[in-house]
Amino acid sequence: MNLNLRHMPKGLSAKWGRNFLTIALLFGVGTPIVSVRATAQEPQMPEMQMPAGQKAMQHPAMKKPAAHAVPRFGQAQRDAREKLFTLEEAQEIARAKNPTLRQAEAGIKAARAREQQAGLLPNPIVGYSGDEIRGGETGGGKQGFFVEQRIVMGGKLGKAQAVFAKDTSLAEIEAEEQKIRVETAVKMAFYRVLAAQELADIRTQLAQVANENAITAQRLGNTGQADETEILEAELQAHRLMLAQRMQENTLREEWRSLAAAMGDPEMERATVAGDLEHGWPELADQEVLDAIAKNSPAVRIADSAAMRSAAEIVRARREAIPDLRVRGGLLYNNELAGAVPRATGWEGTAEVGVEIPIFNRNQGNVAAARAEGDRAEEEKRRIALTLRERAANVLDQYSNARLMVEQYGREILPRARKAYELMEQRHGEMLASYPSVLEMQRRLFELHMEYVAALESVWTNGIALQGFLLTDGLEAPARPGEMDRPIRETNVPMPERTMGPESNVPRP
DSSP states (O other), rough: OOOOGGGGGOOOOOOHHHHHHHHHHOOOOSSOHHHHHHHSSSOOOOOOOOHHHHOOOOOGGGGOOGGGGSTTHHHHHOOOOOOOOOHHHHHHHHHHHHHHHHHHHHHHHHHHHHHHHTOOOOEEEEEEESSSOOOGGGOOOOOEEEEEEEEEOTTHHHHHHHHHHHHHHHHHHHHHHHHHHHHHHHHHHHHHHHHHHHHHHHHHHHHHHHHHHHHHHHHHTTSSOOOOOHHHHHHHHHHHHHHHHHHHHHHHHHHHHHHHHHHHOOOOOOOOOOSSSSSSSSOOOOOOOOOOOHOHHHHHHHHHHHHHHHHHHHHHHHHHTSSOEEEEEEEEEEEEETTTTTHHHHHHHEEEEEEESSSOOOOOHHHHHHHHHHHHHHHHHHHHHHHHHHHHHHHHHHHHHHHHHHHHIIIHHHHHHHHHHHHHHHHHHTTOOHHHHHHHHHHHHHHHHHHHHHHHHHHHHHHHHTTTTOOTTSOOOOOTOOOOOOOTTTSSOOOOOOOOOOTTOOOOO
């Protein structure tokens, strides 16, 4: 085939002038008889019309990228052979198997039992009593039995029962809080698995793109169109992205293990999860979220109940100063001889009544301590509300930034990246762009898509955490009533640090 420089396509760069020899070689029409070298100073030439039969025959290094390499959501779900695992199934398993829910139920039972115990009367005392048992010279002496009962005065039993009734309320709120914890933790873990699943798909496709780019560089090197540094750079990129793909598979496996642990079934076999990252994510308003958490969180309710318990404890401490009655009665058999005809005196009754006089101990120390605890409980209510606002503000900031990224990527960045890729493909089809340029644009599209997925994951996890009142650790044991500083334990959003793979520029907002 003879090529004439006058018929080269209009507007070709010097780079593409050097590629014409390679195209001619691959057409297989004949042996080129001219070596083409174009320079930037050469004038533009009229467009060359290729024969219809030859237009489809392109250089292997110039072939069009496969359509399946364009990033899409839900590829793993479409390719799954087994039944998809849903969020509803995960929540159902967690309700049945998460041990902290059983602990919370046991805590309620224990609190109710202590409440019952606090209202019970003291047990009577039954005993033996003897006086001058040996009888001396006259053979006398008394022996018998007695019954003693302590009578609780001042309604102290009722006040003690009221204190433990507040413990029962605390245990019930703790159980409600634990349900929220487990549901929130499972939901967050589920969406992390879903995001890791999407990223695994993208990284697999991206590794294929990089591998294809390396093959292209090698072919161009064989025809003298790429030097060794370009080939090595392409191979380096391919190896790094293949390593990142394998690391993402490890991340997916570990995310599944975290989900299985949160559900309470660590031996559960890994499955493909079903879900939609792009739609249905939490839509939250800043001030409304802060107010809702500060007012409606179970932590606030626990603090209110703890303050009421402290008030009941003050009343109980005051009543403790009222002394109890001690009543004792019995029968003694008197062996002392009496009467004209000496015989034993017989049975005699005994009775005793005693009361403690509160002169030195009026329970004043416990009353003062109860008042101090009451003051502390009131301040604790304020502290918890402020702490929740502070921590919610941090999570809300992460949520807002991630949401901003999602909206910008969805409306502006990704559409432009796809359009740029399509235009580059079109230019490649017109032989105005190289295949490596198409692959580079394709790789950039995948990287932007990974950033989009990471932003979606952050929107979901932080939004779920805010909806769940920042109660995110589903394996944290429920607190027992009376434990100090426990109402807002572990309200952080657990974001496990993963080793970021090579070429990973995906931020975690």
